[in-house]
Amino acid sequence: MLLLPVLLAHLWLGEAVHRLRLSWDEAVAPMPKRLVVAYVRELKAAVPAIRPAAPTAKPKSRPKLQPAAPQPMPSPESPVPEPPEAASDAEPTTPEPAASAPEPGPQPGEGSEPKPPALAASEPASEEAEPGPEWPLSTLLRYRLSGNYRGEVHGNAQVEWIRQGQHYQMHLDVAIGPSFAPLISRRMSSDGRLTPAGVNPLRYDEDTRVMFAQRRRSTLLFHGDSVTMPNGNREPVPAGVQDASSQFVQLTWLFLTGREPLKAGHVIDIPLVLPKRQYLWRYEVLGEEELQTPMGPLATWHLKPSKAAGGGDLTAEVWIAPSLQYLPVRLRIRQDEQTFIDLMLNSAPRQAAP
Template identity: 45%
Template sequence: MAGHPARLTPPGWRRAGRVALLVTLALHALVGQQVGELIAPIDPAAPPLQRIQAAYTRSVAQAEPPAPAAAARPVVTAPTRPRPGAAQARALTAEQIAAEQAALRERALAAVQAASAGPRPAEVVAPAPPASGVAVAAPASAPVSAAVSAAVSAAVSAAAAPATSAAAASGPASSASAVATAASVSVSASASGVAALAAGTPMISEGRPWPVSTRLSYALHGWYNGDVYGQAQVEWLREGWRYQVYLDVAVGPRLAPLMTRRMTSEGRITERGLVPQRYLQVTQQIIGRTRTARIGFEDSEILLDKGNRVPQQADVQDTASQFIQMIYLFTAQPALQEVGRSIEFPLAMPHRVDRWTYDVGRREPITTPVGVLEAFHVKPRRAASKGDLSVEVWYAPRLQLLPVRILIRQDENTWVDLQLEKAPEQ
């Protein structure tokens, strides 16, 4: 033993093991940082978002997409404004919405009471059942009389159906009460315009409301000088006309990821889809600092991460909201799902705003936890270049047009592929 002075003693082995562990963690952190660049740095002083709360109670199953809406009936949408920018998105604060909603309820109740004996039972129409494949109950009108309809056209969800039907059976007084209750839930456009619609359920098109809060979970496989694995989640949260989109990506073990990135979009729903108000992006690594970035969408300008300002643009989206905006466009205009069609909108990233065009490709079978689904491939026209991320998406019409696969490329040798790992939750 004396002839081998270089041999490590047990304490020496422990020191060598610690050094090797630190080197390994440093290498993993470097890989995590590079892969993190695949997904968009936000002011650390930015206030936290007030997260919309949601309880997921059911899984989404395959269903036939709803038939195209009849053109004869008007579509209830948000009022038209000259430019669907930040001014429109911020037109109503929570306090204003609550105050105007209360005023609408009072006016609706007054109109009902003024309609003499109220509506005849035969005039009360029970809400129609939801269209196949629609995540939430489609609102139904409850006409009561010509006088009342001129003041308010109530749109109630399926949960309100028992009360309305019971009112129809018990006479005018109960009917008037039911209509007043329905008006407190949702009212359509009236002379008050935005105020009336603020109280209602936003509609993509006739009979197709914006989906309720939805969560999608993905398994992540990528490549950066070797295979990388992880998990991802997309969460759509809606509260009236307010929305949030969370895109979470984690590289490494589920319980101790090497890198995580959260991208959050918050804003309002309008007649042209989503209007972001702000975008937040936070990247954390097991070794290294936390990096943040933000985008602010103001009335006439977009405030980028480092303080640069660019002119506001109509229909602009951010990295997280673009996925949901595409669902809106494909739902409102089903013809856009055809091969060869394209959609285009400005895309705001932390350091610049560019106009992006996405082309619709052929439908491909995608194996998912809810079965094999046909999904059409949406691909950006521009190729990935330095500083850009190329995002391809596969949308499944039989799964509420939800994205069942998302492929994010930095270049041919650096990418992450997200594939649905369980049924979506709503």
Template identity: 50%
Template structure:
């Protein structure tokens, strides 16, 4: 006959089992936390085959005076002929037939909401109003605890109704930047413009840990980087998609470019939503890019931000399909980066005959 085991042995066995289970649960939880959100879809593979040529835009009023002249020192003026020191504006082709212009309205008119825009392309497939896949490269200057220099790149990628926007910023030398930031948006092209599904922002430093934030656009909610869910706003854009949405609005004539006009849409940043984000059209200006002087419309955000949210001024060039030739991204008065177009944008070949650019009526 076996001798019965003391009850305390059974208690120790149960405690040991609970301890092992607790450690396993903690390990799994730590794994989830360290892994963070699921990875983004792979970057679309696009072959850029040609440089974009400055074109006569479908709708524009060319009232700008000639571009300004550079200030040249006397020694330089003697060493080189004067024309070499005065950049010429890029030549435009002959002006096409006039296109019906949207009726003008007073500057104090209510902002133009994106959600009320009508579609210019039948069905769900994107039409020729969407730019082909395009890569833009920029020279970076600015201030972050002192003057900074670097480079940046924007890629607008699309296949069918799927899109991606990637903004890569490198502060410091290209071989070892001090700070790198990637802002990526992916989603769908719809009759009401861009519909983001996910936004990712990753910042890395040459020393120390980096930061990553993700925003998810769900059918009826938006999940912020903190995990908090809030009701979704119709027509909302993220930090990267907003610039292409502006391009689409002006390229198709859904929004009128006129000093004093305001264009509005909801904006979702990693930490909060802004139900109405306003861009005021300041006016048309000459922008000195790496390809020469380019006329562009200057848009500036109105209102104030919260916390460390950043704002961006943008210059959209009608002759380059209203793509941004300059961006000034600010965190505060003394922290900003200024991105100036370095070279002619590169574009992919059309996917189909529907992608061949043509002039559109508003």
């Protein structure tokens, strides 16, 4: 007779401790306020085009110079001096992207290099400045969900990509079961900045709720060259590191700007931090696949990690649609061979006004 009260007391104590921990986490690192945007138009499939990574700067007007007196020719041993303007205007990296160039930006693996000083100085310093045309407008994608979690499961999901100036948020919301009372729900949110080197996450939150079980939350805090893991450990990270949500935006940006080509056999390296550990993620482009969607058949490219994650971390395959601004039309998120969910686009994406 005493067993039931003891069990209930343990459950209450466990839930109280967990809520206290969540309250402590919120006090130490409160979650960012979710950005709100109005989605006013459907995104129509269109012929893909490589977008420039940054607008070409207009040439500055220079004062007219008076003819200088002839200078003596340097001897063969003397170094040839650089022209005065070369040091300030020369671009030390590859030329500006163009539609005709197969790889207009940095070569694969170089997307995380710092921006040349001359180009960085030409951009507005304000945090509210609009990023270049290489970033998609704020977009909402809705998916139908199927998969297996101790049996066949169904549900719904959505991806919300929001940008305001250089600030972005990426939310992946998944619900298994009926929408009014899901058995399992998970939100994976990334918050950070848009930079010349791509997506720069500052914080990642993973919030999981299971019916009749405790709520679980994991948070990653990025500090430039290091990250604070959910267990409190601070670890160094490489340049260009991404989280579980931001990696999909980074892939879209790499393809939109032509920094990475979509061709069978090509491999894209992305440093990735997941709640349990870090990975050097390698996405292999398997090839083209046509998917049947509510918008009709769509040509996509299938990307798959070269190996599975471990320790309970999740692995994600992605199908990218060039005609929809290289956005993910399908996602397959897998924990192991028996536990996975498959997300397929359920309606036309919606975008904010330009």
